[in-house]
Structures are given as C-alpha cells and as structure tokens.
Amino acid sequence: xxxxxxxxxxxxxxxxxxxxxxxxxxxxxxxxxxxxxxxxxxxxxxxxxxxxxxxxxxxxxxxxxxxxxxxxxxxxxxxxxxxxxxxxxxxxxxxxxxxxxxxxxxxxxxxxxxxxxxxxxxxxxxxxxxxxxxxxxxxxxxxxxxxxxxxxxxxxxxxxxxxxxxxxxxxxxxxxxxxxxxxxxxxxxxxxxxxxxxxxxxxxxxxxxxxxxxxxxxxxxxxxxxxxxxxxxxxxxxxxxx
Amino acid sequence: xxxxxxxxxxxxxxxxxxxxxxxxxxxxxxxxxxxxxxxxxxxxxxxxxxxxxxxxxxxxxxxxxxxxxxxxxxxxxxxxxxxxxxxxxxxxxxxxxxxxxxxxxxxxxxxxxxxxxxxxxxxxxxxxxxxxxxxxxxxxxxxxxxxxxxxxxxxxxxxxxxxxxxxxxxxxxxxxxxxxxxxxxxxxxxxxxxxxxxxxxxxxxxxxxxxxxxxxxxxxxxxxxxxxxxxxxxxxxxxxxxxx
Numbered sequence: 001x002x003x004x005x006x007x008x009x010x011x012x013x014x015x016x017x018x019x020x021x022x023x024x025x026x027x028x029x030x031x032x033x034x035x036x037x038x039x040x041x042x043x044x045x046x047x048x049x050x051x052x053x054x055x056x057x058x059x060x061x062x063x064x065x066x067x068x069x070x071x072x073x074x075x076x077x078x079x080x081x082x083x084x085x086x087x088x089x090x091x092x093x094x095x096x097x098x099x100x101x102x103x104x105x106x107x108x109x110x111x112x113x114x115x116x117x118x119x120x121x122x123x124x125x126x127x128x129x130x131x132x133x134x135x136x137x138x139x140x141x142x143x144x145x146x147x148x149x150x151x152x153x154x155x156x157x158x159x160x161x162x163x164x165x166x167x168x169x170x171x172x173x174x175x176x177x178x179x180x181x182x183x184x185x186x187x188x189x190x191x192x193x194x195x196x197x198x199x200x201x202x203x204x205x206x207x208x209x210x211x212x213x214x215x216x217x218x219x220x221x222x223x224x225x226x227x228x229x230x231x232x233x234x235x236x237x238x239x240x241x242x
Numbered sequence: 243x244x245x246x247x248x249x250x251x252x253x254x255x256x257x258x259x260x261x262x263x264x265x266x267x268x269x270x271x272x273x274x275x276x277x278x279x280x281x282x283x284x285x286x287x288x289x290x291x292x293x294x295x296x297x298x299x300x301x302x303x304x305x306x307x308x309x310x311x312x313x314x315x316x317x318x319x320x321x322x323x324x325x326x327x328x329x330x331x332x333x334x335x336x337x338x339x340x341x342x343x344x345x346x347x348x349x350x351x352x353x354x355x356x357x358x359x360x361x362x363x364x365x366x367x368x369x370x371x372x373x374x375x376x377x378x379x380x381x382x383x384x385x386x387x388x389x390x391x392x393x394x395x396x397x398x399x400x401x402x403x404x405x406x407x408x409x410x411x412x413x414x415x416x417x418x419x420x421x422x423x424x425x426x427x428x429x430x431x432x433x434x435x436x437x438x439x440x441x442x443x444x445x446x447x448x449x450x451x452x453x454x455x456x457x458x459x460x461x462x463x464x465x466x467x468x469x470x471x472x473x474x475x476x477x478x479x480x481x482x483x484x485x486x
Contacts, residue, residue: 054388078392084385101395
C-alpha cells in the first residue's frame, strides 16, 4: 500500500435544482478515521459516493482533492451496508473479486493472511448463503482489504448487524484498516463515538465538527466519555444545542 | 414435483373421463374412453414411437437453436445501446405477428421436412428466452455494479463475472418456458404440412375418424412435453447455482 493521503471534499450538491446539501468542506485526515454522522436523506451517502466517483443522481458543484495531488477515485476501496457478496461464488472467490474483475491473479499470500485475520479459514470454500450475517460482513471486510487501497470508504458498514456482532466488527475493522484514510458514513451516534478520530454531524443546516473523546479508537463501549460523546451526538442529530 | 399427488391426480382425471364416457354412451369417434385409448396406444405403439421420435428431434433441435439465438441476442441488447434502439422494436413487432400464420410460408420456403418445424419452434421460443435473459442482464443489483466500478473493472469483465451469472436464474426461467412452448411450435408446423411427427399423426387420425388414435398421439405429446420440461428444469436449476 502506498502512503495514505488526506482527502478534501468542497462543494455543494443539488438534485434537479433542489439543494441536497449546502456548500460544505469535509476533510479526511491522512491515516485516520473520520465519521460522517447524519439522519436519512441529508446527503451523507452522496458525499461518500462522490468521493468514490459512483453515480449519485445529484449535480455536484465542487471538487475532491487529495493532499498528494493524485486522483482519488482509483485509490479507494468501498464497503456498503449490504455485504454485496456474489451468491454464486465461494468466500475465497468473493474476496478475490477485484483481481478477477481486473483480469489479474489474486495475491495468494495476502489471501491467506486475510482469511486468518478475519477468522474465515474454515469458511473459505462456502457460499455466502451458508454464512451468518456477521461472517458475511467479515468476508466483505476481507474483500475490501484484499484491494489494498490507501483510502477506505464505508457506507453504514455494520448497521445491519446485531449489537454485539457490530461491536466486534468495529474492533476488527480498526485493527485491520490501521494506517489507511477511512471515512465511515453512519447514522449510529454510538458508532461515531467509538470510531471517529474526527466526527462530523451532517444536518440540513450543514456540517458540525464534534470534539471526539480523547481515548484511542476503538473506544470502550462503556467508557463514560464515549457515552457522553454518543449522547451529545444524538442531541445534535435531534437539532438541540449541546 | 411430488410423484404421488401427480399420480393421484392423473388417476382421478382418468376415472372421471371413463365415467363420463360410460354414462353418456357417446360414440367412440366423438369421445373414446381411456381404456380404448390405452388399447389403441398399445396396438399402435411402434407407429406412435416412430412419430414421437420425429417430433422430439424437432423440439430438441428447435429448443437448442432458439435458446442459443436468444442468449446471443440478449447479450447484444444488454451491451449495446444502438442494438437496443434498433432491435427492440423489431423484436416486439415480430412477437405481435401470429407465428401460426407464418407456418404455411415457412413450409413453402423450407419444405415438408424437419427444418420448417424446427424454424417454427425457434420462432415461438426465441422471444421468451431473449426477453427473460435480457431482463436479468439489465436488472443486475446496482450495488454489485458500484462495487465493480470501485474495483476498476472493464465493462466486458463486469458482464462476464457479474451481470451474466446474476442473470442466469432469469435465463433458466426463460428456457423452462421455452421447453413448454417448443412442442407447440413443432406440432403447428406438422399440422400445416408434414409426412411425419405426432402432429401429423393426430391430423391423420382425426381425418379418418380414428379419434382414439388421435387421443393416443395427443397424450403421447403431453408426456413428451412434460418429460422435456422436467429435464430442462433439472438442467436450469443447476445453471442457477453454477460457480464462476
């Protein structure tokens, strides 16, 4: 992996002339986790999709730049709420999808390492339908890492999981994505409080940066400052002053 | 398909049929009973078998060609906007023409032999196969396409590794439908002009008031169609969970 750059998105977006989000500036620090927290329909997923150069249906007026000046979209790996595993392919083939789609050979050593670290060795030959929700999401995480990109964009990656599986996945993701520039789009204040080196709350009024807790990520779920941060974030989402 | 309910339903239908024939005392050239039909079937088994082979051959070759053409057309349509603009209206228009009306002209062009019947079967199944597979190809879950795009995949690799496998269940449904339609096409072809095949035999028996033989041929056609459907269903189910 090359050195992870920082990313800045600056601009505004509209859909058929109706403003989706007002002019804003969002910076992702190099090698850190940035959480973009917001309710449904405020355009947070659009922000992520713009960075990934995916179709959004919105007109974006602005620019997305990396601190090293190189293009952004080709250096990202993307993971969504839906695990997007191909139901007809085995775990191993799903993880190696990127290489297959580019006509390259998958890095076998890297595959072994990821299967080990994601606890998937015994499942490597299975089809996604034979796995639990948490296992499937681990496969999706392994596939994201198999890409070995410096920028990782996560769109509600763990929101379909039950609470304890979600916490375990957050721990695993922080461990495995160390050193990469990560943006998590989430509607879960608890997730933002646990994971964000920087936390931005997105509301129709715009972006509000929130001071994250001082502890290293992933923060303890039961630490007082994590819980305080979580409730502050929830208040902001509900439109109340903190 | 569970075997027992199917057998029970068949026996029930045969019983009702026999009861109607016995009670109403209809002449045998209007409605022969199942016992008579079975007897006629047995005495004519070699003749029926010969004609069945001819029809089966037409249907299977027609199914293979029609499916292949349908697959190629759907891939063309799915990958090219120009092809969609040009071909789609024509495709719908041809489907609006009654294929039955084409049978005489096909016989005129291709003769009384095998190929005019195969052409009928192909014409009748081409559209369902094309449209089922094409629909599947155009309805790839958008999340897969997003993922593929972030992985810098080329359109041809996306087609081969994602869109085609994701559309295989649709293709399977189209081919299963085709397996039901193909015998209809072949038999229509035989009605219009043939010297062999179950459709020919039915027409011949009907013309000579051998209604029992007509029924025997018709039921054989039914069994042939069901067997074909079951075989195709087995094959296409496997296609659905194929690995790429």
